[in-house]
Amino acid sequence: MSNNTEDRIRSFGNLFFGISVVLAIILTICGLFVAYNTALVGGWYYSELDMGVYSSVLLTFIIVAAVILLIGFFIKCILDVFAGIHENTRRTAELLSNTKTDSNVYSNVKTEYGVTAGSAKISVPKLDEWRCNNCNKINKNHITTCTCGQEKSKN
């Protein structure tokens, strides 16, 4: 079991969600008791329940419990997303810094991220610009030689 940052972020999210589940369960159980005691008509001797009061009190507790549950789940999702971003960034950094398999680094990155040929965005030159066929640099029309040495006339 690795103990990297994204695992810690994920377990933090799971902790939040776990706490919210426990709180929601406790609140619902409390709601059952409070609703019963509030709705009791004529004291314990008669044990007659006002079902309108009972259900409205219980419903209030259940709504609060559901909101807490949703907040816990939302925090877990946000932290999972952050963990995913962090993991991708770390893997990219690991792949790029792996000098032992230098020739395989680019293909590793391509495999990792599903990069296919031509998937990178190439900007389109405007009317007063031209693109160098050698290095893809966009140059203004009055520039006759690209910084890479390619001449505009031979482009």
Ligand SMILES: [Zn+2]
């Ligand atoms: Zn060029």
